[in-house]
Amino acid sequence: MDETRTRGQGRTEWYERSAMGETRSTTSIHVTALDGLVNVNSLFTIAVFVGLSLTSPGQRSLEGNSACDAGQDVIRNLLVFEVVSFSFFLFSSLVAQGLKLAINLINSNDVDDAFRAHINARALRLGMLASAVGSMMGCLFLLLSMVNVIQIRLGMLSCGSAAAVRAVAALVTLVSTALVVYISTVLYAFTH
Structure with missing residues (x-):
């Protein structure tokens, strides 16, 4: 009887170790995805600050026609869109960093049980989805x-500035296409 119990305990330990290894490899994929999201958000945040440097009033356009110069409302909108974009990127990065911290605490062997984080799969998926949505909204406002x-x-x-129309058309086409691909990939990952 003791021999049977010992074999049963050995099998249980093997299953626990196997499940733990599977969980660690799965969560390492989550951590890698969250790292990528934080890195991309950081790059976009640099673009936000470049845009903020252009908010000084009285700038003349390269068109050469004073009627084509942007007014105060365009500069105001630029500032508002930049701040909202920065807010979404910061939200996305903070959520991603929080999830990474929780995952690392769960998988750490050096952490006491009192400090060990407990996160369920549903909370992890919702957090990752919230981080992805924050990044998408930040891209839209950027x-x-x-x-x-x-x-x-x-x-x-x-004003009909040909250079401005071409630049906006290229920007909107490329960014919209990239956002559609990103949204499709995120939805596919969360439904499969």
């Missing part, structure tokens, strides 16, 4: 702010 940067530097779209 796109809007870049349209205003183009209008400030190249002339208003309403």
